[in-house]
Amino acid sequence: MTTARASISRAEGPAVWTGAELQNSDDWIYHLSASQIAELDEALKHAKGLGLPLKDVTLDDFPLRAFGNDLARLSDEIESGRGFVLIRGLPVDEYSAEDAGLIYWGIGRHLGVPVPQNATGDLLGHVRDLGGREGRMIGKNASRGYNSNAGLAYHCDGSDVVGLLCLKTARVGGASTVVSTGAIHNKILDVRPDLLEVLYDDFPQDFHGEQPEGYPKYNWSPVFANHLGQLSSRYVPSHIRGAFKNYEELGGLSGEKLEALDLMDRYANELALSMDFERGDIQLLNNHTTLHSRTRFEDFDEPEKKRHLLRLWITLYRGRPLPAGFGRNPGYVDTTGARGGLPLSA
Template sequence: MELPPGPIGGQAAWVGADMAQRTDWIETFSATERAEIDAAIAEHKAAGREMGEITPETFRLPTLAPRLTRILGDIQHGRGFALLRGFDVASRPIEDSAIGYLGIGAHLGGFRSQNAKGHLLGHVKDLGLDIRNPKVRYYQTNRELEFHTDSCDIVGLICLKTAKSGGGSRIVSSVAIHDRMLAESPELWRALFNPMPTDRRGEIPPGMLPWFEIPVFNWHKGDLSTIYSGQYIRSAQENFPQARRLTPVEHAALDRLDELAAEMSLEMEFRPGDMQFIHNHQLLHSRTDFEDWPEPERRRHLLRLWLAPRQARELPPVYAQRYGDITPGNRGGIVVKDTVLRFTLEPA
């Protein structure tokens, strides 16, 4: 097991209280860029293309594309996230909003499946499902989400409608958490480099166990990559007696990671049309619980993308358990037996 030689630092090791005083992570579209997006949506529809045919070449953004390349660099090699603001969703049908969002996302990376149903365009919405069902994902409820990563390089969200109250997005630098844990408790820090059984929540690729075992912290070729879902690490302990039992030190390390994530995080409120893109390998994300509107047409609704940039960091071989192929541009996502890749405009 290779370990970092010491604190990592750098632009990625930020603390939420400091980041909250900055605005350089908010990227507002100019009038010219908004017009380009509108024209690209119209061209896509006029050509009769399917959503799956959206690529940087078909969704042309002459002025915005170079800016998106720079933003992608900030996400992958800088602070790890960006908020894109100024896209109008209020006056568009959901199909047009989805096309615009997919078009911008395509300039950042290829689309990856987000669940066993093969959804390439995810819907984050309270569907009134029972979280006690082991196949229900927390994003399908109104409950607070613990800090976690998703199974892809970059995760994107666009806000279509906000909740009556709550539902704030929280992000935190896993690099900063790593450095803090190294400084305050080397024993707990070291425990997070041990492989941890993590529940797949019923989404099991052929030939795989119902859980995967990857360390939370992974040091590989000069990069710290973090993969974490405390809820599913703990549910693996409850649901799978065959999975390795965590030690008291490992449990304490997870508890401390959760505490630091809450303490060091940045919370942002989404406005309709806001697009958030984050680098999963160096950030954890969560959401506060929320109260929704009683009217179905007003209820909180976000669309989600999982993206694989063609140029990306090399991941350690152990990630193949979760990502399948770990080749940049062709990795991440969830594919099980009989999965059919598709786009849908309805939550399901």
């Protein structure tokens, strides 16, 4: 798909912000109260009593009365507001890793439907250093930034929302950064509108070998698309640059396409908001309106102390309409109605 260039206009609304505007504010942090933690404990006890596999635990299996209403409002903030929230104060040290994961899953089910994150179909992913390096595989899964200790380029993930629960922090580094793609869009519009037009054209998106049998090795999607008056973005530089590098028929990355991607990276770095994870933090980001990154980190030597986050990719119950062919997996919807994620079968 290619979005008509004539439709380009300035992005507006609460999803357009800069890190400088938010850095001294904490109104994007939602602090859990003692009563909400007690409600989560009750829901945990109920869900465990059902004896279900994690993947089969639904919204109804993890009942949250008062807090469920707040999560609905936070979902609206993620989709129609600023595009991200940080829920702070889950006492992860008081739970086993399994119980913390079930609480996190239950919160996620109040927002939407989890989707697969890799070729093996993981719904609750583990973000930790497994020695991942570009171009390698870890089992059936492509080695990606989340299984390394490397600093990451600004990117989005393959779902409506990406969530991270911090179980353990690194010894040094690993700061999380988030940037508004609407702010990047407007900055490029101000300084190089010709290159913004390029970003509305289709770019190849490499599957890095994780596509199921019968799928192409890459597909096409624009970085920016305006659909029904709403700006959405899809930017994973390793997928785009990797496709141009890996497939000769694409002719290499040069000229205005390279300039446009370089400018995208530049303003992502300049306009971002930085935050340090604390144990028990849950970060929720809209992949259609934000990009995120992470600084390089150094881990503890002791295995039990190493940095460890849990990740969810979520299809929102009340997510935005997207144009046909937009994203890494255009048109993919699984049997639950969830969109995005990594398709496991053709």
